[in-house]
Amino acid sequence: MVNKDRKALDRIFDPDEYLCTWSVPDGNGGWRELSGSVDARVNRPPRGQVYGDVPLHKSSATAGQTVFAFPQRAELPALRASLANGGTLILLDAEILYWSPGSGDVTGSAALLVKGRGFFDLMKDGVEPAEQPAPRLAGARIQIAALDAVGGTAPIDRVTNPAIPGAPKGQWTAHTNPDADVEWTSGGATLRVGYAGRMRAMDAFEFGLRFSPVATLQLTDGVTLRELVDNYVEPLRRIIAISTGRSRDLTYLAVELDGEKGWFQVFGSLITQEPYESSSKAVRDVSTAVRAHMDELSLLDLINRWPPAARRAPPASRDLRLDAARSRPAPEIALPPPYPGARGDARRRDT
Numbered sequence: 439m440v441n442k443d444r445k446a447l448d449r450i451f452d453p454d455e456y457l458c459t460w461s462v463p464d465g466n467g468g469w470r471e472l473s474g475s476v477d478a479r480v481n482r483p484p485r486g487q488v489y490g491d492v493p494l495h496k497s498s499a500t501a502g503q504t505v506f507a508f509p510q511r512a513e514l515p516a517l518r519a520s521l522a523n524g525g526t527l528i529l530l531d532a533e534i535l536y537w538s539p540g541s542g543d544v545t546g547s548a549a550l551l552v553k554g555r556g557f558f559d560l561m562k563d564g565v566e567p568a569e570q571p572a573p574r575l576a577g578a579r580i581q582i583a584a585l586d587a588v589g590g591t592a593p594i595d596r597v598t599n600p601a602i603p604g605a606p607k608g609q610w611t612a613h614t615n616p617d618a619d620v621e622w623t624s625g626g627a628t629l630r631v632g633y634a635g636r637m638r639a640m641d642a643f644e645f646g647l648r649f650s651p652v653a654t655l656q657l658t659d660g661v662t663l664r665e666l667v668d669n670y671v672e673p674l675r676r677i678i679a680i681s682t683g684r685s686r687d688l689t690y691l692a693v694e695l696d697g698e699k700g701w702f703q704v705f706g707s708l709i710t711q712e713p714y715e716s717s718s719k720a721v722r723d724v725s726t727a728v729r730a731h732m733d734e735l736s737l738l739d740l741i742n743r744w745p746p747a748a749r750r751a752p753p754a755s756r757d758l759r760l761d762a763a764r765s766r767p768a769p770e771i772a773l774p775p776p777y778p779g780a781r782g783d784a785r786r787r788d789t
Contacts, residue, residue, distance in 0.1 A: 446636035447581060447650030447690060447713040450703040451551045453479045457522035458486070460544065462534060463512055463567035465493040476519060476527060476549065478705040480712075484529060484549035486519075488542045510536040515572040517546065520555070527551050528702070530572055530663055548663055548706035550693060574660030577694035579652055579701060580671055583686040585631065586651035586716040588678050588737075590729030593618045593633040593649040593716070612647055620731045622738040626658035627670070629738040631730065633716070650715045652690075653737075660696035663704070673744035674737065681728040689713050 455477045464470040470493055476486035497507040517532035531547035550573070595615040598605045619632030633649040655670055671688065679686045690713040692701040705711070730737050 444636070445650055445713055445715055446648045447579075447634040447652050447715075449690070449711060449713065450553060450692065450701065451478065451525065451705075453705070453711050456525075456527075458519040458527060459522075460486070460488050460517065460519045462488060462517070463493065463514065465495065467566055469567065474519070474544065476521075476529070476544070478527075478549055478551065480710055481708050483707055484546055484705050486529075486544040488534065488544055489540060492536050492540065492542050494536060494539060506539065508537055512536075512568070514568055515570060517544070521551075524555075525551055525553050526555055528573060548704055550663075550695075550702035550704055552700050552702045554700070572662060574696040575663060575666050575693045576657055576660050576696040578655045578666055578670070579690070579692040580655065580674065580688070581650065581652050581690040581713050582675050582678050582688055583714070584678050584682050584724050584726065585653060586633075587721045587724035587726050588681050588728050588730060589620060589631040589651060590731035590733065591615060591618045591620060591632070592718075592721075593635065594647070610645070617731070622736040624736070624738050625742055627738060627742075628656045629670075629741070630654045630656075631737060648715050650713055663693065666693065670741055673741045676744070677728075677737065677740050682724055682726045687712075 455475055457473075457475050460472050460474045461469045462472055470491075472488050472490045472492065474486055474488035476484055478484050494506050494510055497505045512534040514532045514534075515530070517529040517534075519527040519529070521527055528550040529544065529546035529548075530550070533545050534542050535545075536542040593615055595613045597613070598609065598611045600607050600609065614635075619630055621628065621630040623629075631651070631653045634652050636648045636650075638644055638646045653674065655666075661669070671691065675686055675688055687710050688708060689710050691704040691706075691709055693704055694701055728735060
């Protein structure tokens with residue numbers, strides 16, 4: 439049965455609690471498989487639980503009795519879990535707190551979820567679990583509110599229908615726009631802003647096209663998730679906010695691991711997990727100083743020129759803290775002097 443509610447850019451996973459099997463350090467340089475769960479929700483870092491014969495360090499052993507001190511902590515750059523639905527999860531900046539011999543709490547800065555068995559392997563020979571490197575990222579799919587308005591293109595070039603004078607009777611057509619995707623390359627990065635499409639054309643009772651705006655980033659050199667957010671995602675969100683005169687949400691983020699195909703959906707702080715579809719009304723309702731395509735303006739150049747000091751969230755925070763960046767005053771970023779079709783003052787401050 440076809441899901442009519444599925445969007446052109448759709449979530450890989452819904453925000454929910456998932457049963458899983460965690461691979462946790464066994465205390466002897468290896469890993470132990472333990473049952474548990476992970477709670478991946480909107481706008482907050484992931485958290486979970488682990489149950490069973492958890493690995494513990496003995497405090498002392500006297501008169502045949504073993505004594506343990508609680509809580510016991512394990513910290514790792516990344517932690518892997520196999521989901522009961524067949525998916526794979528990688529938890530970044532993971533911390534496990536064991537509160538008893540049979541359970542523990544799991545927290546992290548962000549979770550990467552993919553359908554099927556991800557091939558990224560944390561269990562590298564000869565490397566202690568706490569020293570296993572976190573995955574590096576080669577690409578991202580980013581959606582931010584008002585991205586379609588700032589991109590400045592439409593996915594459909596022209597339409598015909600019987601109401602148009604001279605059009606064939608009983609015929610509805612749509613011609614996609616070959617210039618809907620705009621691409622820029624600079625400094626080892628390629629940014630393409632365009633649309634993901636969804637078509638319903640094989641149904642005898644319904645016909646339609648739907649499109650979601652999406653920015654696709656490809657990188658020559660892999661980066662961490664923190665670097666991706668600080669150097670690309672957050673500057674793009676702030677540029678859109680300044681251009682439109684209001685704060686804009688990060689509605690969806692997926693990443694591609696270096697050396698591995700497939701998109702991992704990211705769950706973390708202030709990702710709304712609500713990808714949206716474009717409409718003429720929504721785009722018209724946005725007053726923006728920038729429409730990149732018609733203004734012949736590179737959003738990637740603006741990202742690269744974003745002040746480095748404004749990119750980083752406070753170091754005291756363990757999670758992505760996209761909200762922390764919102765609370766700081768927005769730096770002014772001067773766009774090139776008059777370019778065709780510019781609207782308003784491109785140096786408006788984020789509010």
